[in-house]
Amino acid sequence: MSDGLRGQIGQLARRSMLRTLRQPAQIVPALVFPLFLLAVNSGGLEDATNLPGFPTDSYLTFVLAVPFIQGALFSVMNSGTDLARDIETGFLNRLALTPLRGAALLSGLLAGSFLLGVVQAVAYLSVGLIAGADLAAGPAGALVILALSVSITVAFGTIGLFAALRFGSGEAVQGLFPVFFVFLFLSAMTLPLDLLTTDWFHAIASVNPVTYLLQAFRSLLIEGWNLGDLALGFGIAAAIGTLGMLAASSALKTRLVRT
Amino acid sequence: MTTQTQRSGGIEVEALVREFKNGPRAVDGIDLEVAQGEIYGFLGPNGAGKSTTVLMLTTLLPPTSGTARVGGFDVVEQGPQVRASIGAALQEAALDPLLTGREHMRLQTALHGLGKAERKSRGSELLERVGLAYAADRKVGAYSGGMKRRLDLALALAHRPRILFLDEPTTGLDIQSRTALWEEVARLAAEDGVTVFLTTQYLEEADALANRVGIIDHGHLVAEGTPAELKAEIGRPTVEAVPRSEQDRERMAAVLGRFGRQAGSSPRGVAVRLGGGESQLAEVVRALDSEGIAIEHLQLHAPSLDDVFLAKTGRSLEGADEEESEGAETGAVAPA
Numbered sequence: 001m002s003d004g005l006r007g008q009i010g011q012l013a014r015r016s017m018l019r020t021l022r023q024p025a026q027i028v029p030a031l032v033f034p035l036f037l038l039a040v041n042s043g044g045l046e047d048a049t050n051l052p053g054f055p056t057d058s059y060l061t062f063v064l065a066v067p068f069i070q071g072a073l074f075s076v077m078n079s080g081t082d083l084a085r086d087i088e089t090g091f092l093n094r095l096a097l098t099p100l101r102g103a104a105l106l107s108g109l110l111a112g113s114f115l116l117g118v119v120q121a122v123a124y125l126s127v128g129l130i131a132g133a134d135l136a137a138g139p140a141g142a143l144v145i146l147a148l149s150v151s152i153t154v155a156f157g158t159i160g161l162f163a164a165l166r167f168g169s170g171e172a173v174q175g176l177f178p179v180f181f182v183f184l185f186l187s188a189m190t191l192p193l194d195l196l197t198t199d200w201f202h203a204i205a206s207v208n209p210v211t212y213l214l215q216a217f218r219s220l221l222i223e224g225w226n227l228g229d230l231a232l233g234f235g236i237a238a239a240i241g242t243l244g245m246l247a248a249s250s251a252l253k254t255r256l257v258r259t
Numbered sequence: 260m261t262t263q264t265q266r267s268g269g270i271e272v273e274a275l276v277r278e279f280k281n282g283p284r285a286v287d288g289i290d291l292e293v294a295q296g297e298i299y300g301f302l303g304p305n306g307a308g309k310s311t312t313v314l315m316l317t318t319l320l321p322p323t324s325g326t327a328r329v330g331g332f333d334v335v336e337q338g339p340q341v342r343a344s345i346g347a348a349l350q351e352a353a354l355d356p357l358l359t360g361r362e363h364m365r366l367q368t369a370l371h372g373l374g375k376a377e378r379k380s381r382g383s384e385l386l387e388r389v390g391l392a393y394a395a396d397r398k399v400g401a402y403s404g405g406m407k408r409r410l411d412l413a414l415a416l417a418h419r420p421r422i423l424f425l426d427e428p429t430t431g432l433d434i435q436s437r438t439a440l441w442e443e444v445a446r447l448a449a450e451d452g453v454t455v456f457l458t459t460q461y462l463e464e465a466d467a468l469a470n471r472v473g474i475i476d477h478g479h480l481v482a483e484g485t486p487a488e489l490k491a492e493i494g495r496p497t498v499e500a501v502p503r504s505e506q507d508r509e510r511m512a513a514v515l516g517r518f519g520r521q522a523g524s525s526p527r528g529v530a531v532r533l534g535g536g537e538s539q540l541a542e543v544v545r546a547l548d549s550e551g552i553a554i555e556h557l558q559l560h561a562p563s564l565d566d567v568f569l570a571k572t573g574r575s576l577e578g579a580d581e582e583e584s585e586g587a588e589t590g591a592v593a594p595a
Contacts, residue, residue, distance in 0.1 A: 007361065008369075015362070015366055018358065019355070023357065064269065089355075090349055091353045094367075096319060097347055099342065101340065229399065257319070
C-alpha cells in the first residue's frame with residue numbers, strides 16, 4: 001500500500017472515529033439494546049437448558065453470542081447512515097474533488113465500524129462474564145471473540161456502505177435494519193440448530209450464515225477451541241466483507257461519476 | 260479555443276451539452292472563455308443550467324457532448340489534473356457538522372497531499388484569512404450560514420488552486436456576510452491571480468464582482484460581456500414617476516406610454532423604458548406638466564443587468580426565478 005493511500009485512509013479513519021465518538025446516539029443503542037435483549041432472553045429461557053442435547057447448563061453462556069451479532073447489525077445502520085448523510089449534504093462531492101481514492105474512502109469509513117466493534121465486544125463480553133457466563137476458551141478465547149466480533153461488525157458495515165451508495169439516502173439504509181433482524185431471528189439464535197425441530201425453521205436456519213457466526217462465538221464460550229467452527233465463522237465474516245466491499249466499490253463508481 | 264487561455268490556466272468551453280434522462284437539455288450548447296485572473300459571473304434564474312455547468316467543469320458530471328478545458332486540461336480526459344487545478348465551493352456548503360473548522364482544514368489539506376507542517380500552517384492561515392480563527396475549534400454544526408460559507412471558501416483554497424468555482428456562494432447570507440465574501444473573492448482574483456467562475460442569481464453580485472458576465476437561460480447562454488457592455492447594449496434607461504394624487508396614476512401611465520414600454524415600478528408609480536434614452540427626460544417632464552399632472556417623485560434609473568435579462572429573454576430575472584420554480588415543481592425543468 002502506498003504512503004499516499006495509507007495517509008488518505010488514516011485521515012478518513014480519524015474522521016470516522018471522531019464522528020462515532022461524537023454521536024452517543026450511535027454508540028448507546030448499539031450497547032444497550034443487545035444487552036437488554038440478553039437480559040430478557042437469559043432470564044426467560046433458562047429452562048431451555050433442560051432440553052436433552054442442550055450444549056450447556058447456562059443459558060446466559062449460550063445466548064451471550066447473540067449480542068455480538070445484534071451489535072454488528074447496528075454497524076450496518078451507522079456506517080450506512082453516515083455515508084448517506086455525506087451524499088445528501090454534498091460532502092462526498094467535496095471528497096471527490098480531492099485526489100482521494102475510492103478504496104481509501106471505503107476503508108476509512110469502516111474505521112468507525114471497527115471502533116464500534118471493539119467497544120461493543122468489550123462491553124458485551126465484560127457484562128456477560130460479570131453476570132456469570134462461562135468462557136471455556138479462557139483469556140486467549142476472549143481475544144479471539146474480540147477479533148471475531150470486530151470482523152463481523154466491519155463486514156456488516158460494508159453492507160451499510162453499499163446500501164448508502166446504492167440508494168443515497170439515510171432512510172433507505174435504516175429500512176434495511178428490520179430485514180437484517182429477520183435474518184437473526186431465523187437463525188439458531190435461541191436454540192442450537194439440532195434442537196430446532198420445526199422443519200422449515202431448521203431448513204432456513206441451517207442455510208442462514210448467522211447461525212454459523214453464532215456457533216463460532218458459542219464454540220469459544222461453551223466448548224473451548226473448535227477450529228472448524230472458528231474457521232467457518234471467520235470465513236463467513238470475510239466472505240460478507242469481501243462481497244460487501246466489492247458491491248460498495250461498484251456502487252461508489254456509479255455514485256461518483258467524476259471523470 | 261485560444262492557446263493563450265490554455266497556457267494561462269483559464270476556462271474554455273465549446274458547445275457544452277448536458278442532457279438528463281426524460282428531461283430537456285439542462286445545458287444546451289454553451290460556449291464561453293474565461294481568462295486567468297478574471298472573475299466570470301454566470302447569471303441566471305434557478306434551473307437555468309448554472310449548477311449543471313459547474314458540475315461539468317469541476318469533473319463531477321460528464322458532459323453529454325461538447326468540450327471543456329479547465330486550467331488547460333480536458334474535463335473528460337484529464338479529470339485528476341483538472342481537480343488538482345481547481346477549488347470549488349458548491350451550492351450547499353458541504354460540511355460535516357460534527358467536525359470543527361480546524362479538523363475540516365486538516366482533512367482537506369491532507370487529502371490534497373500537503374505535508375504535515377504545511378497542513379497546520381495553511382489551515383491556520385486560511386481560517387485567519389476568512390475570519391474564522393476565533394471559531395476554529397468549534398464544531399461546524401454551531402456555525403452560522405455565513406461562517407459555513409466562509410469555511411467552505413477556505414476549504415476550496417486549501418491546495419492553492421489556480422481556478423475557483425463558486426456556485427451561488429452568497430445565497431441566503433445577510434448583507435454583511437455577503438459583502439465580506441465579495442471582498443475576499445475580489446482580493447483572490449486581484450492579488451493572487453485566481454480565476455473565479457461564479458454562479459449567481461443576484462444581479463448586484465454579478466454587477467459588483469464580475470469582470471464579465473454570462474447570462475444563461477434554459478441552458479442557453481443568451482448574453483455575454485462586461486456588465487457595462489451589456490447595459491450599454493440595452494442602452495435604455497428607465498424613468499419612474501409617482502403622481503402626487505393617486506387619481507392621476509392612469510393619466511400618468513398614458514403620458515409616459517408615449518415614450519416607451521412599461522417597466523416594473525413601485526405600486527404608486529409608473530415606469531417606462533425610454534426608447535430615446537436619457538435625453539427624453541426633459542420631454543417627459545414637459546409632457547406631464549402640460550397635462551397638469553403634479554409629480555411627487557421622479558427618478559431616472561440607469562439600465563441594470565435585469566434590463567439586459569429582460570431584453571434577452573423577454574422576462575425579468577425575478578419573474579423568471581418564480582417561473583422556473585413552478586416548472587421545477589411540476590417536473591417541467593431538468594435539475595440544474
